[in-house]
Amino acid sequence: MTCLIDVDTVSKVIKKEKIIDSISCSFEENRIYGLLGRNGAGKTTLMKMMTGQSLPTEGDILINGQSPFDNPTVQSQICFIKESGNFKETMKIKDIIKFAPAYYPNLNKDFALELIETFKLPAHKKVSQLSKGMVSALGISIGIASRAPLTIFDEPYIGMDAAARQTFYDLLLEDYTIHPRTIILSTHLIDEVSNLFQDVYLIDEGKLTLSENIDNLKERSFALKGKKEEILPLLQHVQVLKETAFIGEYTATIYDKDMQLPSLPPTIEKKSLSLQNLMVLLTDQKKEERV
Numbered sequence: 001m002t003c004l005i006d007v008d009t010v011s012k013v014i015k016k017e018k019i020i021d022s023i024s025c026s027f028e029e030n031r032i033y034g035l036l037g038r039n040g041a042g043k044t045t046l047m048k049m050m051t052g053q054s055l056p057t058e059g060d061i062l063i064n065g066q067s068p069f070d071n072p073t074v075q076s077q078i079c080f081i082k083e084s085g086n087f088k089e090t091m092k093i094k095d096i097i098k099f100a101p102a103y104y105p106n107l108n109k110d111f112a113l114e115l116i117e118t119f120k121l122p123a124h125k126k127v128s129q130l131s132k133g134m135v136s137a138l139g140i141s142i143g144i145a146s147r148a149p150l151t152i153f154d155e156p157y158i159g160m161d162a163a164a165r166q167t168f169y170d171l172l173l174e175d176y177t178i179h180p181r182t183i184i185l186s187t188h189l190i191d192e193v194s195n196l197f198q199d200v201y202l203i204d205e206g207k208l209t210l211s212e213n214i215d216n217l218k219e220r221s222f223a224l225k226g227k228k229e230e231i232l233p234l235l236q237h238v239q240v241l242k243e244t245a246f247i248g249e250y251t252a253t254i255y256d257k258d259m260q261l262p263s264l265p266p267t268i269e270k271k272s273l274s275l276q277n278l279m280v281l282l283t284d285q286k287k288e289e290r291v
């Protein structure tokens with residue numbers, strides 16, 4: 001697998017505040033990444049640096065070995081769809097599609113028009129005349145049709161209803177299967193999209209606190225339910241995220257990163273954890289007291 005993006009000890013200071021704190025990670029070619037984290041964690045700030053919209057204060061970001069900043073060759077390989085402000089308000093949808101290949105050389109105009117129709121967008125209307133959900137659907141249509149080797153969506157579906165969001169996920173996956181590319185999706189609707197992700201990166205207060213393959217994450221995070229005296233001795237080498245006790249029944253929610261948990265007796269019930277719950281627990285500032 002070829003590395004597309006190399007983020008090397010990157011920090012970003014804005015107005016004397018360290019927003020990104022020494023992040024190192026890489027993004028491989030043709031994989032789908034979930035970039036997750038709480039509000040204000042630093043996801044957009046990192047994506048702006050990866051797309052060359054701002055420079056790191058320290059460290060380097062390279063796309064195929066080159067800095068994306070002020071680099072039209074690299075920029076032409078990137079499509080970054082933000083939660084708003086992607087298009088000029090005065091432009092009509094049909095003109096946005098007409099001129100889009102100038103920015104995204106791989107964009108397939110016919111496919112873009114097909115997507116516009118799928119989302120029932122009025123091609124003759126200006127962006128300023130569209131509803132919030134329609135503007136988001138326009139961004140998503142351009143993002144998918146761009147077929148850019150690096151396509152980044154930052155919370156792209158503000159105002160879109162559940163059915164339209166599902167259409168987005170289905171179309172993205174369908175087109176990715178035929179035209180693989182690196183896709184990074186930042187979202188708070190984690191469970192809705194978790195099936196799309198191949199890898200998950202979690203940012204917490206500017207630091208990269210987790211980078212893991214989705215199958216590993218699913219396999220290694222769960223809740224154990226049973227008698228406290230039976231469960232406690234098993235928790236020596238795992239990360240305990242939460243403990244609860246209710247009428248003699250004890251539950252420990254754990255992340256067993258290094259697969260250290262011994263085999264379980266039949267008296268202990270093992271329940272899987274949703275990705276959303278895992279992310280909430282991993283970023284929970286008020287760590288639960290032992291019960």
Ligand SMILES: Nc1ncnc2c1ncn2[C@@H]1O[C@H](COP(=O)(O)OP(=O)(O)OP(=O)(O)O)[C@@H](O)[C@H]1O
Binds near residue numbers: 039040042044
């Ligand atoms: N131009 C700026 N001036 C001052 N602070 C900024 C600026 N841009 C970002 N920040 C701060 O950086 C932090 C991270 O912001 P960022 O937008 O990267 O978070 P995020 O993880 O994308 O959040 P969300 O999920 O809410 O979109 C926040 O505390 C934000 O206030």
